[in-house]
Amino acid sequence: MKEIKDTSEEAYQYLMGIKLDAWTVHAFDRESKTDHNTNNIVEAFNYWMNKYRALPLLTMIERVRRKFMKRIHDQYEAALKWESNIPYNVNKMLQKAQQKGRYLDPLQCGQWQFEVIDGKRQFVVQFDNHTCDFGIWVVSGVPCKHALACISKKREPIEGYVRHYLKKNAYLKTYSHLIYPKPNENLWPEIECDTVLPPIKRRRAGRPKTQRRRKATKPPIVKRVVRLRIMAPQKNSKGSSSRRVVEHNLRNTLYAVRLQNILTRTIHLDRSIDLNDVSGSDIVRQMEGMGWR
Numbered sequence: 001m002k003e004i005k006d007t008s009e010e011a012y013q014y015l016m017g018i019k020l021d022a023w024t025v026h027a028f029d030r031e032s033k034t035d036h037n038t039n040n041i042v043e044a045f046n047y048w049m050n051k052y053r054a055l056p057l058l059t060m061i062e063r064v065r066r067k068f069m070k071r072i073h074d075q076y077e078a079a080l081k082w083e084s085n086i087p088y089n090v091n092k093m094l095q096k097a098q099q100k101g102r103y104l105d106p107l108q109c110g111q112w113q114f115e116v117i118d119g120k121r122q123f124v125v126q127f128d129n130h131t132c133d134f135g136i137w138v139v140s141g142v143p144c145k146h147a148l149a150c151i152s153k154k155r156e157p158i159e160g161y162v163r164h165y166l167k168k169n170a171y172l173k174t175y176s177h178l179i180y181p182k183p184n185e186n187l188w189p190e191i192e193c194d195t196v197l198p199p200i201k202r203r204r205a206g207r208p209k210t211q212r213r214r215k216a217t218k219p220p221i222v223k224r225v226v227r228l229r230i231m232a233p234q235k236n237s238k239g240s241s242s243r244r245v246v247e248h249n250l251r252n253t254l255y256a257v258r259l260q261n262i263l264t265r266t267i268h269l270d271r272s273i274d275l276n277d278v279s280g281s282d283i284v285r286q287m288e289g290m291g292w293r
Contacts, residue, residue, distance in 0.1 A: 026135050033141030033165045054210065057198070069179040076175040085159055085168045093142050094158060101145030106153055114150040125150050130161065141166050 005012040020027040025035050038044075046053075052063045084091060106114040112128040123133040123146045130137060136144040141163030143151060151158055164170060214220070 025139055028139050030138055033139070033163050035136060035140040050210070054208070065179065065182070069181075072175050072178060076172065076178075079168060079171045079175065082168055086162060087166065087168065087171060090142060090162065090166050093140075094148070094162075097143065097145040098148045098152075098158075101149040102152075104146065104149040106146070106150045108150075108153065114146075114153075116146040116149060118146060127161070130163075 001012065001015075004015065015023070021029065023037065028035065028037070049064070052060045052067075055063065079087075082088075086094070104116055104118060106116045106125070108114050112126055114125040114127075116123045116125060125132045125147050127147075127150070132138070132144055132147050134144050134146055136142075137147050143158065143161050147161065148158065151161060159167075
């Protein structure tokens with residue numbers, strides 16, 4: 001924070017105006033056992049639901065129900081096949097931290113306490129309450145590099161020092177609550193109630209928007225547009241399309257690489273390219289004559 005304050009006083013005041021437990025790891029809730037804070041969960045869910053948003057309400061809810069049903073079942077079945085009691089992501093974090101701390105030389109002070117010197121700083125590791133002065137272990141539930149160096153010196157299994165929230169049994173309990181299948185509508189029980197009609201749909205002027213409204217502070221999305229008008233090919237003597245023959249030649253020549261590089265640039269082109277009885281090199285020449293480089 002001192003470096004941020006020295007760089008920009010305005011940025012420092014802006015960050016300090018936000019609650020610390022919303023963006024600083026050391027102030028996170030220590031019961032949730034996570035050192036990651038995702039603030040775009042709603043945007044990720046909207047992207048996940050993008051292809052269902054234009055459907056009618058009941059149809060959309062039904063698609064969402066089936067999607068969640070499949071997701072929960074797939075996650076549960078995948079967890080049953082785990083050979084280790086620690087999930088893959090947690091095991092990856094442990095390997096990365098262990099690699100960083102393999103050169104540390106901890107000094108044991110009693111049965112449960114260690115002192116670890118890391119560079120110009122030293123940290124106290126306490127195994128009786130699973131804490132380290134570095135602060136990551138108590139927040140994430142995964143031992144940090146200082147704790148792993150001490151565990152390696154004690155020659156004990158790492159699994160016993162990982163929080164039970166992050167193990168296989170907790171993962172299976174999370175996805176054990178299934179969404180049960182629903183019978184067909186004609187098999188539903190009859191219920192006497194008033195018929196609920198949908199609201200009157202009023203179509204607004206213009207094309208319906210499928211993307212979310214971006215904030216004024218965010219830059220606009222820049223799309224790369226390439227418009228290439230190709231003339232309709234004619235049948236050759238072999239009875240196949242000339243366009244198909246040319247595409248086959250392009251994929252097998254060095255001109256395909258150059259053509260791909262040209263098409264990936266931001267170019268607006270309204271001219272036509274005739275692909276009848278031409279090779280890949282002829283296409284590149286025509287495109288170069290139109291100003292493509």
